[in-house]
Amino acid sequence: GAVVSQHPSWVICKSGTSVKIECRSLDFQATTMFWYRQFPKQSLMLMATSNEGSKATYEQGVEKDKFLINHASLTLSTLTVTSAHPEDSSFYICSATEGLSYEQYFGPGTRLTVT
């Protein structure tokens, strides 16, 4: 089946620093990737949608200058949290689809803690 990986699985950083999270599709070409964040015991909240080679489309209320998304290839998307604050601490999950396929596959998530 389709596999999506994320790296790192967890990261701790200090306030004011930046952290990059990678999302890779291992056995398919991810033409569209999505980034979500999830707070404890809550649903997934879409942050942005990105198509390979194009700028990401951000959801209302998500700061594009703070959450930088790059989808430079068909197998890799990155999310960079810039100038991180403790309120950015969350579980970040990426997902990907291939072409016109309906199935959307999720990565294992990255737990970010900002101290």
Add this chain to the structure above:
Amino acid sequence: QQQVKQSPQSLIVQKGGIPIINCAYENTAFDYFPWYQQFPGKGPALLIAIRPDVSEKKEGRFTISFNKSAKQFSLHIMDSQPGDSATYFCAARKNSGYALNFGKGTSLLVTP
């Protein structure tokens, strides 16, 4: 605005029981309805999905029932096991390239 409404919020059943989780939607443009299972600290895993041209789909112990006129769909877990204890999310989407709209999730506990 929550485009997909999910209930119940939590559910406890005994082993062997059949938990049923319900979802409702308003947007008639939705044409793909998946269910995801999520364990603590893990990403959601696709369980089963249905398109609106069928009323039921079964995969192993998991069944989706779909009522297009009522704009509702539900997940049934047959012969539930303690290992099924997890959070279940329903979702809906317009077509490929669009993001999923998730329900708020149902926390299922299957007791031995």
